[in-house]
Amino acid sequence: MPSPPADPVAAGTSPDTGSTEAGAAAAPEAPAAETRRARRFSLTRDTARPEGGGRAAGGDAPAPARQWPLLAVLCTAGAGLLIVAADPFEQAFRVGTILIGIALVLGAVLRVTVRSVGMLAVRSRFTDLVTYGLLGVLIVLLALVAQPEPWLDIPFLEDAVHFTVR
Numbered sequence: 610m611p612s613p614p615a616d617p618v619a620a621g622t623s624p625d626t627g628s629t630e631a632g633a634a635a636a637p638e639a640p641a642a643e644t645r646r647a648r649r650f651s652l653t654r655d656t657a658r659p660e661g662g663g664r665a666a667g668g669d670a671p672a673p674a675r676q677w678p679l680l681a682v683l684c685t686a687g688a689g690l691l692i693v694a695a696d697p698f699e700q701a702f703r704v705g706t707i708l709i710g711i712a713l714v715l716g717a718v719l720r721v722t723v724r725s726v727g728m729l730a731v732r733s734r735f736t737d738l739v740t741y742g743l744l745g746v747l748i749v750l751l752a753l754v755a756q757p758e759p760w761l762d763i764p765f766l767e768d769a770v771h772f773t774v775r
Contacts, residue, residue, distance in 0.1 A: 663725045663727070664676075664725065664727055665677050665678050665679075665723065665725050665726055665727040665729075675727060676727040676728055676729075677727070678716075678719045678720075678723055678726040678727055678729045679726070679727055679728045679729045681715065681719070682712050682713070682715055682716040682719070682729060683712075685708060685709075685711065685712035685715060686708070686709050686712035686713070688705075688708055689704075689705040689706065689707070689708030689709035689711075689712060690705065690709065691705070692704055692705035692708065693705035693706060693709075702755075703752050703753075703755060703760065706748060706749075706751070706752035706755075707748075707749055707752045707753070709748055710744075710745045710746070710747075710748030710749035710752060711745065711749065712745070713741045713742070713744050713745030713748065714741070714742060714745035714746065714749070715745075716729060716737075716741040716745070717737070717738050717741035717742035717745060720734060720737045720738055720741060721734070721738055754766065
C-alpha cells in the first residue's frame with residue numbers, strides 16, 4: 610500500500626480536500642488513514658522584536674536620522690578605530706581604544722535613557738545594558754592599564770600577575 614506524500618501541496622493536491630488540483634481525472638478515494646495530511650508543528654510563529662526596537666525617529670525622517678542612537682555609537686567607535694589605525698601621535702592606541710570603550714558605554718546609556726533606540730536594541734533592555742556596559746568598562750580599563758607607561762596603576766594587579774606567571 611503506497612504511503613501518501615509528506616507535502617500534499619507539492620504532490621498537486623489541495624491540503625483541504627486531498628483532491629488533485631486538476632480535478633478531472635482523480636484517482637479513487639483512498640481510505641481515511643492514507644489521506645491524512647502531514648502536520649507541521651511550529652512552536653514559533655514570529656520573532657519578537659527587542660524591547661525598544663522601533664525606529665528612533667518618525668517614519669517621515671530620513672533613514673540615517675531614524676537610527677541616530679546606533680549611528681552615534683558606530684561613529685564614536687569608528688573614530689576610535691581610525692585613531693588606532695592612523696597612529697597620529699604618541700599613545701594614540703590608548704586614546705583610540707578608550708574611545709571604543711566609551712562608545713560601548715554610550716550605547717549602554719542610550720539603551721537605558723532613550724525609549725526607542727532603533728537597531729541598537731538587540732536583546733532585552735537589561736541584557737543590552739549589561740553587555741554594552743560591561744564590555745565598554747572592561748575595554749576602557751584595559752586601555753588605561755596597558756603597557757608601556759600605564760595611565761592607571763592598580764597595585765594588586767602586578768602582584769596577581771607575578772603570582773600567576775611564576
